[in-house]
Amino acid sequence: MRMAAQYELLKELLNSGTTLSFGQNFFFKFYQAFILKDRWLQYINGVGTTLLVTAIALAMGVALGSVVALVRVQHQKFRQHNCLQMPPPHDISLYQKLLT
Numbered sequence: 001m002r003m004a005a006q007y008e009l010l011k012e013l014l015n016s017g018t019t020l021s022f023g024q025n026f027f028f029k030f031y032q033a034f035i036l037k038d039r040w041l042q043y044i045n046g047v048g049t050t051l052l053v054t055a056i057a058l059a060m061g062v063a064l065g066s067v068v069a070l071v072r073v074q075h076q077k078f079r080q081h082n083c084l085q086m087p088p089p090h091d092i093s094l095y096q097k098l099l100t
Contacts, residue, residue, distance in 0.1 A: 003031060010027070
């Protein structure tokens with residue numbers, strides 16, 4: 001029996017007040033949700049949109065993360081080159097005079 005014919009039969013059974021078994025009820029609701037009126041195309045379009053948004057968010061996250069990482073690395077390099085370093089031994093007397 002074709003799916004459309006089976007769906008119509010189950011629809012008539014429901015309209016007459018008959019309760020469907022689990023399998024029949026599952027098929028009826030599945031057919032309504034996916035196959036009837038080509039709704040599966042809407043689901044496919046929704047999955048495509050979801051994947052597109054996910055890819056854009058991933059790209060933005062990688063770009064932002066890279067910028068933050070580069071800023072942190074450059075900041076560390078800047079701090080290492082510009083921090084107070086131990087003076088050469090011949091200048092120690094000058095620092096000792098300044099501290100006393």
